Amino acid sequence: MNAEQIQNILATTKGCTFAQIQYSTKVATAAAHKAVNITKETQANVQLFNNLKEFTDVYTRSEEH
Numbered sequence: 001m002n003a004e005q006i007q008n009i010l011a012t013t014k015g016c017t018f019a020q021i022q023y024s025t026k027v028a029t030a031a032a033h034k035a036v037n038i039t040k041e042t043q044a045n046v047q048l049f050n051n052l053k054e055f056t057d058v059y060t061r062s063e064e065h
Contacts, residue, residue, distance in 0.1 A: 010050040017048050 010017070020043065027038040 010048060013048075013050050017050075019046050019048050020044070021046055038043065049059065 022041070022043045024039045024041055027040050029036050029038060
């Protein structure tokens with residue numbers, strides 16, 4: 001998934017949403033073990049924010065009253 005696809009998904013989201021990102025990266029090995037395929041699996045739970053300024057302004061305005 002690229003940045004443009006993430007922006008398209010977030011276009012309908014106001015504020016933030018939660019996502020789970022999983023990806024694999026190849027681990028380099030020594031020349032003697034170049035035939036061995038080792039991958040590192042990574043998983044992260046993240047928050048994706050869309051138009052954060054608009055929503056933080058709501059909190060700022062509420063503190064003024």
